[in-house]
Amino acid sequence: MTGARLRPPSGWRRAAGPTYGVGVPRVTLQTIADRVGVSRMTVSNAFSRPDQLSPELRQRILDAAQELGYAGPDPTARALAKGTTGTIGILLTDSLRYAFTDLVAGGFLGAIADELAPTGLAITLLTSAGTGDLIPARDVAMDGALVYSCDPTSPAVSWLHRRRLPLVFVDQAPVDGYACVNVADRDGARAAAQHLIDLGHRRIAYAVVGAHGPFGLLTDAATPVEGYASVQRRLGWDDVLTPAGIHPPVIREPFERVDDVRRDARELLSRPDRPTAVLCFSDVTALGVRQAADDLGLRVPEDLSLVGFDDGPIATQIQPGLTTVRQDVEEKGRSAAALLNAALRLSPGEAPHLVLPATLVVRGSTGPAPAEGARAPV
Amino acid sequence: MTGARLRPPSGWRRAAGPTYGVGVPRVTLQTIADRVGVSRMTVSNAFSRPDQLSPELRQRILDAAQELGYAGPDPTARALAKGTTGTIGILLTDSLRYAFTDLVAGGFLGAIADELAPTGLAITLLTSAGTGDLIPARDVAMDGALVYSCDPTSPAVSWLHRRRLPLVFVDQAPVDGYACVNVADRDGARAAAQHLIDLGHRRIAYAVVGAHGPFGLLTDAATPVEGYASVQRRLGWDDVLTPAGIHPPVIREPFERVDDVRRDARELLSRPDRPTAVLCFSDVTALGVRQAADDLGLRVPEDLSLVGFDDGPIATQIQPGLTTVRQDVEEKGRSAAALLNAALRLSPGEAPHLVLPATLVVRGSTGPAPAEGARAPV
DNA sequence: ACTGGTTTCTATACCGGTACAGTAAGCCCC
DNA sequence: GGGGCTTACTGTACCGGTATAGAAACCAGT
Numbered sequence: 085m086t087g088a089r090l091r092p093p094s095g096w097r098r099a100a101g102p103t104y105g106v107g108v109p110r111v112t113l114q115t116i117a118d119r120v121g122v123s124r125m126t127v128s129n130a131f132s133r134p135d136q137l138s139p140e141l142r143q144r145i146l147d148a149a150q151e152l153g154y155a156g157p158d159p160t161a162r163a164l165a166k167g168t169t170g171t172i173g174i175l176l177t178d179s180l181r182y183a184f185t186d187l188v189a190g191g192f193l194g195a196i197a198d199e200l201a202p203t204g205l206a207i208t209l210l211t212s213a214g215t216g217d218l219i220p221a222r223d224v225a226m227d228g229a230l231v232y233s234c235d236p237t238s239p240a241v242s243w244l245h246r247r248r249l250p251l252v253f254v255d256q257a258p259v260d261g262y263a264c265v266n267v268a269d270r271d272g273a274r275a276a277a278q279h280l281i282d283l284g285h286r287r288i289a290y291a292v293v294g295a296h297g298p299f300g301l302l303t304d305a306a307t308p309v310e311g312y313a314s315v316q317r318r319l320g321w322d323d324v325l326t327p328a329g330i331h332p333p334v335i336r337e338p339f340e341r342v343d344d345v346r347r348d349a350r351e352l353l354s355r356p357d358r359p360t361a362v363l364c365f366s367d368v369t370a371l372g373v374r375q376a377a378d379d380l381g382l383r384v385p386e387d388l389s390l391v392g393f394d395d396g397p398i399a400t401q402i403q404p405g406l407t408t409v410r411q412d413v414e415e416k417g418r419s420a421a422a423l424l425n426a427a428l429r430l431s432p433g434e435a436p437h438l439v440l441p442a443t444l445v446v447r448g449s450t451g452p453a454p455a456e457g458a459r460a461p462v
Numbered sequence: 463m464t465g466a467r468l469r470p471p472s473g474w475r476r477a478a479g480p481t482y483g484v485g486v487p488r489v490t491l492q493t494i495a496d497r498v499g500v501s502r503m504t505v506s507n508a509f510s511r512p513d514q515l516s517p518e519l520r521q522r523i524l525d526a527a528q529e530l531g532y533a534g535p536d537p538t539a540r541a542l543a544k545g546t547t548g549t550i551g552i553l554l555t556d557s558l559r560y561a562f563t564d565l566v567a568g569g570f571l572g573a574i575a576d577e578l579a580p581t582g583l584a585i586t587l588l589t590s591a592g593t594g595d596l597i598p599a600r601d602v603a604m605d606g607a608l609v610y611s612c613d614p615t616s617p618a619v620s621w622l623h624r625r626r627l628p629l630v631f632v633d634q635a636p637v638d639g640y641a642c643v644n645v646a647d648r649d650g651a652r653a654a655a656q657h658l659i660d661l662g663h664r665r666i667a668y669a670v671v672g673a674h675g676p677f678g679l680l681t682d683a684a685t686p687v688e689g690y691a692s693v694q695r696r697l698g699w700d701d702v703l704t705p706a707g708i709h710p711p712v713i714r715e716p717f718e719r720v721d722d723v724r725r726d727a728r729e730l731l732s733r734p735d736r737p738t739a740v741l742c743f744s745d746v747t748a749l750g751v752r753q754a755a756d757d758l759g760l761r762v763p764e765d766l767s768l769v770g771f772d773d774g775p776i777a778t779q780i781q782p783g784l785t786t787v788r789q790d791v792e793e794k795g796r797s798a799a800a801l802l803n804a805a806l807r808l809s810p811g812e813a814p815h816l817v818l819p820a821t822l823v824v825r826g827s828t829g830p831a832p833a834e835g836a837r838a839p840v
Numbered sequence: 841a842c843t844g845g846t847t848t849c850t851a852t853a854c855c856g857g858t859a860c861a862g863t864a865a866g867c868c869c870c
Numbered sequence: 871g872g873g874g875c876t877t878a879c880t881g882t883a884c885c886g887g888t889a890t891a892g893a894a895a896c897c898a899g900t
Contacts, residue, residue: 112856123880128858137878155624159603160541161856164885169538170601171586180575180585184561184568197558201589204596207558208549208586211579218582223548225537225603246533490886501850506888515848539886542855 111154119148131157163225172200172424173229175210175221175240177295182339183209188366188396188413189232192254195417196230203425212240219243228428230420231256233311250427254420255313258437263423265416265438269313272409272442273320273363276391279407279444280361281324284453285389288325289352289359290318291335291369293342301348302334314365317393321363332359335373345372346379353380353388360388360453367392367399370406374449385451395445404448411442489532497526509535541603550578550802551607553588553599553618555673560717561587566744566774566791567610570632573795574608581803590618597621606806608798609634611689628805632798633691636815641801643794643816647691650787650820651698651741654769657785657822658739659702662831663767666703667730667737668696669713669747671720679726680712692743695771699741710737713751723750724757731758731766738767738831745770745777748784752827763829773823782826789820 109115117124122145129136130145137145149156163169174193176183183189197207205227210220212234221229221240228250234241236256244251251262258264280288296310309318325332335348352359353376364370370392374384382388384404392399395410419438427435487493495502500519507514508523515523527534541547552571554561561567575585583605588598590612599607599618606628612619614635622629629640636642658666674688687696703710713726730737731754742748748770752762760766762782770777773788797816805813 110856114856124856125858125881126879128856129879132858141878153624155621155626156600157858158856159601160538160547161885162601162858163538163603164542164887165856165858167885169603170596170598171603173584180579181572184572184575185565187563187565190562190568194559194562197562197587201558201591202594204594204598204601206551206586206588206598206602208584209575210584213579216580216582218548220548220582220584222534223537223540223582224584225541225547225549243533246531248533488886492886502886503851503888504849506886507849510888519848535888536886539855540888542857543886543888545855 111152113157115152116145116148116154119152120145128157132162160225169225169227170204171206171208171226172428173208173210173221173224173226173244175212175229175231175234175244177232177234178211178213179340180209180211186368187398188394191396191413192232192417192420195414196421199418199421200425205425210240212238222247228252228424230254230424232420233313235310250424252420252424252427254416255311257312261435263427263435263437265420265423265440267313267411267416267440268442269316269409269411270320270323272393272411272444273317274323275320275442275444276363276393276407276409277321277324279446279450280363280389280391281328283361283389283450285361286328286330286453287357287359287361288330288332289335289362290321290332291345291349291362291364291373292318293337293339293345293365293369295338297336297338299336299338299341299344301351302336307334307336317365332363335362342368342372345369346375349373349376350379353377353382361450362388362390364390364392367394367396367406367408369393370408370449371398371402374402374406384449387454389450389453391450399445399447402449407447407450408445409442410445412440416440489530491535493530494523494526494532497530498523506535538603547603547605548582549584549586549604550806551586551588551599551602551604551622553590553607553609553612553622555610555612556589556591557718558587558589564746565776566772569774569791570610570795570798573792574799577796577799578803583803588618590616600625606630606802608632608802610798611691613688614690628802630798630802630805632794633689635690639813641805641813641815643798643801643818645691645789645794645818646820647694647787647789648698648701650771650789650822651695652701653698653820653822654741654771654785654787655699655702657824657828658741658767658769659706661739661767661828663739664706664708664831665735665737665739666708666710667713667740668699668710669723669727669740669742669751670696671715671717671723671743671747673716675714675716677714677716677719677722679729680714685712685714695743710741713740720746720750723747724753727751727754728757731755731760738765739828740766740768742768742770745772745774745784745786747771748786748827749776749780752780752784762827765832767828767831769828777823777825780827785825785828786823787820788823790818794818 113124113127117127126137127145130142134142183193200207208224208226210224222243229244231241231251231253233255253259253262253264255266258266294310294314309315333352335345335352337344349372362373364373370390374390377384377388384390390406392406392408395408399406399408491502491505495505504515505523508520512520561571578585586602586604588602600621607622609619609629609631611633631637631640631642633644636644672688672692687693713723713730715722715726727750740751742751748768752768755762755766762768768784770784770786773786777784777786
């Protein structure tokens with residue numbers, strides 16, 4: 085019963101919860117050690133390495149802890165001492181919101197959560213946007229991070245690099261030395277474009293949502309595209325259409341104004357040289373175009389063929405079903421999580437670059453190009 | 463240029479990233495201090511309190527840090543020293559997945575994210591499920607947490623309590639001393655039930671999704687209901703129907719099998735004493751019933767009236783629009799985030815209990831009860 | 841020259857844990 | 871009855887920062 089208190093009793097702190105009166109001393113390992121009459125280390129072992137002490141003593145310690153209202157070793161202190169936090173970050177573009185509203189992103193994140201669940205790792209959501217002097221990518225403790233569809237030159241990504249965290253990049257330009265997961269977007273896009281060509285379409289348009297302008301109905305086929313996946317998709321379309329001499333007009337709206345695609349598409353579809361098919365950057369984009377077609381009384385696919393991208397939930401929810409390029413977001417999530425998990429425990433051995441397939445799924449929204457001159461009433 | 467190194471040079475650590483060779487010494491404040499020839503404290507100030515040193519020295523320190531590849535003060539160490547982590551937790555039921563797939567939860571979480579964005583706080587998602595010996599609610603560092611629609615007796619919630627973290631409870635039975643945000647679910651449900659009564663309906667059924675069984679098509683009106691919001695909704699319905707002598711049959715499926723509602727509803731709607739109206743626990747549930755009606759060729763609202771709950775996206779996406787009880791999930795998220803934010807910085811002063819309104823929104827899915835004997839073909 | 845106020849930097853003591861190398865006691869075995 | 875193993879616990883030195891109270895230097899005012 086020596087338990088000589090080597091440290092002075094712990095300091096007083098601001099109350100943290102309603103039950104705490106101001107000035108209630110914090111309960112730490114030392115508090116319990118003093119109470120039971122053992123060393124701080126033994127109390128630590130009681131919680132973290134039960135095999136290091138006798139069951140009876142351990143029970144006495146646990147009882148004392150219970151009695152004193154001790155909630156277990158402080159996570160922060162433990163993280164500092166052990167060098168691991170039990171948390172991984174997911175870096176998303178600007179607004180976290182779309183993580184919760186876009187069901188394609190949702191499927192991906194859900195798969196990550198499921199894959200990570202058995203490991204007990206928690207998920208911290210990080211924004212690229214560094215408003216204020218708190219920059220999550222720099223200031224939040226974590227064991228590693230998943231970078232999902234971010235601008236690789238953004239400050240947030242550089243911070244993660246500098247911190248030398250284990251990283252996995254998803255839907256981004258592959259980075260040497262890091263595990264990466266990508267989808268064969270370009271292949272998929274090519275298949276989509278080829279499908280339309282095979283059906284005899286020549287008057288084809290693009291519909292795009294993206295972060296940067298210009299927005300609206302654009303005639304310039306060379307509209308800049310940002311985002312790795314988006315660029316790849318665009319390249320895939322062009323791979324097929326450019327050699328065929330086709331330079332499509334483009335509809336473009338920012339992510340948060342997807343709804344405006346409908347209006348733009350109405351304009352596009354009202355033109356005398358109305359396209360007979362539209363290649364869309366996502367299923368949601370396709371939905372907007374589809375609604376515009378409905379508005380104008382155009383039939384899909386008789387008057388207008390539509391190809392989406394992702395094969396998300398809406399692809400099958402609408403009638404006729406949407407022809408689209410399927411990517412397996414669940415698999416993408418699982419692989420990404422598994423790779424990060426591996427990077428977390430293994431030494432930095434290999435850094436695989438996965439490319440998941442993207443395959444065309446033909447449903448009812450595409451059909452043969454209408455004969456020249458045969459026009460639905462507008 | 464004394465800068466006597468009081469601590470030995472920092473230890474060697476396992477490599478954390480691919481650029482790190484094994485055995486690369488970690489760069490800390492001390493490394494930079496030694497390099498520049500100042501004390502560790504001065505380097506710390508260069509990063510955290512710029513006004514405490516001359517601009518020239520600060521610049522020299524920052525340059526040295528840049529050159530040595532220092533990413534800024536270690537978040538974990540800083541958290542331990544300062545007592546704040548820059549992260550808040552959100553505790554969700556069992557699976558995180560539904561945070562990303564349920565658009566009603568998504569709206570709530572998105573609003574939280576938006577509200578929290580300016581503060582720079584990161585969001586950590588926590589599961590109630592404590593698989594393994596890593597229990598997020600106990601072991602993850604955070605400054606406070608939001609408890610969303612959880613079982614108040616679950617171990618995860620008790621851990622948060624024991625840690626004496628600032629907490630805000632949402633869609634849960636209010637807890638004394640803590641800020642709480644709730645929706646007037648019971649009022650809303652009452653309005654929904656009354657609406658059907660007013661339309662002359664007497665043969666009414668309930669459709670429910672919940673975590674626990676029994677599942678399927680149940681005749682027992684006293685099916686147990688769990689989850690605060692769910693209980694409240696059920697109570698609200700019963701408030702109106704029980705006095706009217708109506709004891710509805712119940713359809714019930716677990717959350718992850720919402721799709722089976724359709725099958726159950728088909729069974730329900732095929733019975734000779736087919737209900738003329740169904741009260742549903744959510745819009746998604748209502749969608750399942752609606753599909754069953756479609757399957758059977760029943761017209762909504764002529765043959766069957768449908769009331770949902772939430773007024774989420776699908777309520778307006780289907781034709782006819784769904785009569786439903788509107789709750790403002792955005793506002794719920796904003797309030798919850800704001801309250802937590804307040805609890806984080808203020809002393810535990812007041813702990814408001816907010817109750818947001820729930821109002822009936824009548825759309826096309828409800829109509830007068832069909833005359834007795836008038837039956838649609840089955 | 842002495843006092844008092846800044847400014848700028850340093851020394852020390854924490855924050856609340858864990859790793860690791862003891863040490864003392866008990867036990868087995870030849 | 872002493873060497874070698876375990877078992878059970880302790881002492882010390884960290885982990886990588888920050889708070890706080892000095893100390894040294896400089897400047898102005900009297």
